Amino acid sequence: MSGVLYGLGLGPGDPNLVTIKAAAILRHVPVIVYVTPMRNDKPTVSLARSIATPHLIGEKKEISIPIVMVSDPTSGRQIYDEVSNEISGYLESGQNVAVLCEGDPLLYGSFMYVLDRLKDNHTVLTVPGVSSLSAAAAAANLPLVTRNQSLAIIPATLSEDEIKARLQVSGSAAILKLGPNITKVKKVLGDLGRLQRAIYIERASMEGEKVLPLSDAPDNAPYFSIILITNAETD
Ligand SMILES: C[S@@+](CC[C@H](N)C(=O)[O-])C[C@H]1O[C@@H](n2cnc3c(N)ncnc32)[C@H](O)[C@@H]1O
Known part of the structure; x- marks a missing residue:
């Protein structure tokens, strides 16, 4: 067999x-x-x-x-x-x-x-396994999506214009594959006025896990890091 x-x-x-x-x-x-x-x-x-x-x-x-x-x-x-x-x-x-x-x-x-x-x-x-999205949301105690919201999953390896276009049509977003691409993502979020809501999560669930406002994140992020931009309606 x-x-x-x-x-x-x-x-x-x-x-x-x-x-x-x-x-x-x-x-x-x-x-x-x-x-x-x-x-x-x-x-x-x-x-x-x-x-x-x-x-x-x-x-x-x-x-x-x-x-x-x-x-x-x-x-x-x-x-x-x-x-x-x-x-x-x-x-x-x-x-x-x-x-x-x-x-x-x-x-x-x-x-x-x-x-x-x-x-x-x-x-x-x-x-199936617990994904980085779930682990990052848990590390930050951050609801990913509520009620009628939707969530975009965006690779930071895309061009600046493409990341911007996808963020413009997304209420909430998770941005993966950061590494050196994080600088580009910070710029796009700054241009869109969404930097303040962005949370950076490094090594979710692992030793050395970090949860920071994106503005405090390093300019060359490790591979195992992710950005969450959410807007939960919890009232
Ligand atoms: C090739 S993707 C693999 C995703 C994986 N299969 C999952 O279910 O999450 C790799 C990307 O996932 C994200 N990632 C995976 N594990 C992570 C962790 N523990 N903490 C933060 N980000 C993680 C990072 O953005 C990384 O660049």
Whole structure:
């Protein structure tokens, strides 16, 4: 019998936010796969692998996906083709495989590239995880949306004009993928007169978590940081 491919959401960083279902799968799955971001040709720490650590029992086969963070998707495509073939081999031999994902697997998660390549020929079970949006809102004790409001999710990697256009049609917004893009986002929010309402949350649920008014945030934010601009109606 073929194995099952799990897309395992492991939450935003705190291992206590791993769901009971994901923890149970982690204990027994023989093969785990995770993205290792490459920086200056060297592998950095995989956050998903770190979150999983206290939940793993015994020896596992580990497959790391070395991903260079560049906008050109060509090299990533080739790596995902190779890794998906390797995963397919384990599934066909009857072994279950879990792709470990920070946050939720289907919210800007790299699991979707493996899912897309393998879903037609294998059994796939996606286990949702606590997303960075929920963790950031919780860290700031900030209602995300109330009543008839809607929420835009905006990547800070977009151009200044595109971020502005999307914010102009959004009541509330979460801006992800900050890093050095935070300067651009601060400028746009300043131009729109929305800087005062913007909250910066760094490393939500992790050691070193910070919640600050965006005006006090650093000019080169870490990768695991997010901005929330909300306008809850709680009266
Ligand atoms: C590629 S997306 C992955 C999102 C993830 N799958 C989720 O469900 O939240 C990475 C971005 O999510 C945000 N993020 C993820 N975890 C975070 C955390 N613990 N604290 C703050 N932001 C986080 C950051 O904006 C980061 O650049």
